[in-house]
Amino acid sequence: MSTLWVVLIAIVALLIGIALGFFIARKYMMSYLKKNPPINEQMLRTLMMQMGQKPSQKKIKQMMRAMNNNQEK
Template identity: 60%
Template sequence: MLVPVGILGLVVGLLGGFFLARFTMKSYLAKNPPISEEMMKSMMMSMGQKPSQKKLNQMMSQMKAQNQKAAKK
């Protein structure tokens, strides 16, 4: 009787830990996006483009909208 309870506890703990870690990472990435304006600016400059603030804001808002759309799925 002790072994099935231990196995059940292990399975419940693994599933709970997985979903807790998944939720934590999603909320962290929503608050702290992996690409910042400075990173975007340096990427554009390395590609030979002169980024304006308007263009940077537009690209950041597009990325934010895409992330929100992906989060809804």
């Protein structure tokens, strides 16, 4: 009977560890991406120039704002 309890406790501890690990990793990645966005204004400017567009600062700011709003949702 005691072996059954040990196995049961081990399984419960494993499930709790997996759930906690998932949520901690998710919170860490969300804060990391908020501090270090995957694309910045310089990257956006370079991308637009490669596509043959002459980027104005107004257009860059507008696209960055749209991407940030989209990221928050």
